[in-house]
Amino acid sequence: MVNVEELKFDVNGLIPAIVVDAKSGEVLTLAYMNRESLQITLEKGCTCFWSRSRQTLWLKGETSGNYQHVTSITADCDKDALVIKVEKDGPACHTGAESCFFQPVYINEEKHEFSLRGLYELLIGRKEEKPQGSYTTYLFEKGLDKILKKIGEECTEVIIAAKAQDKKETIYEIADLAYHVMVMMVENGITLDEVRDELASRHVIDHKVKQEKMTK
Numbered sequence: 001m002v003n004v005e006e007l008k009f010d011v012n013g014l015i016p017a018i019v020v021d022a023k024s025g026e027v028l029t030l031a032y033m034n035r036e037s038l039q040i041t042l043e044k045g046c047t048c049f050w051s052r053s054r055q056t057l058w059l060k061g062e063t064s065g066n067y068q069h070v071t072s073i074t075a076d077c078d079k080d081a082l083v084i085k086v087e088k089d090g091p092a093c094h095t096g097a098e099s100c101f102f103q104p105v106y107i108n109e110e111k112h113e114f115s116l117r118g119l120y121e122l123l124i125g126r127k128e129e130k131p132q133g134s135y136t137t138y139l140f141e142k143g144l145d146k147i148l149k150k151i152g153e154e155c156t157e158v159i160i161a162a163k164a165q166d167k168k169e170t171i172y173e174i175a176d177l178a179y180h181v182m183v184m185m186v187e188n189g190i191t192l193d194e195v196r197d198e199l200a201s202r203h204v205i206d207h208k209v210k211q212e213k214m215t216k
Helices: 035-046 114-128 135-142 144-163 167-188 192-216
Strands: 015-021 027-033 048-051 056-060 068-075 082-088
Touching: 015 114, 027 035, 027 048, 027 082, 035 048, 035 056, 035 068, 048 192, 056 082, 114 135, 114 192, 144 167
Parallel strands: 015 082
Antiparallel strands: 015 027, 048 056, 068 082
16 A cells, blocks of 8 residues: 555646546546645545646535545556546536546547447537537437437337337337437436436345345
């Protein structure tokens, strides 16, 4: 276990802290800590940083309610950078995005791996930037009623394809439904983590029910 006194702060008394979602492994933000903010983090169990722009301590979530509860802190090999794993109460970014890293600079399409989180962040970007010619922009501009109407239509398409036992068409329609549901989630401020946590809680309940049946 590394002693805090062994950590190497830069000439300004700061050490970079890479904050990572303990559940998903997603990088949430890059911030900086001084000795005082690190000590507060250790004492409170929530991330506290040093704001270089405001020159003041910054307890993440103090104003937004989006606290980050620390599960572990790891130093790199040189002990001059930290990785902090957290369980977050809400979006990490001040824009409302789950992660501060959602603006692509370069993507190798041959190597790029699709993820639901990546799609979710893209949808957030579409809602904020509203690029012309985008179908997603069209949905957000039309509003919730239009989005819900599309979800209803896609649900029907899934049922028809599944009833026909057309696997390829069913997969296609499920993908359409999932996309429109995620657009609705972004519109209503529902995050992937909230849905995942709900599913996880049901898994626990289901597991308990199975155990009870086995003991009877």
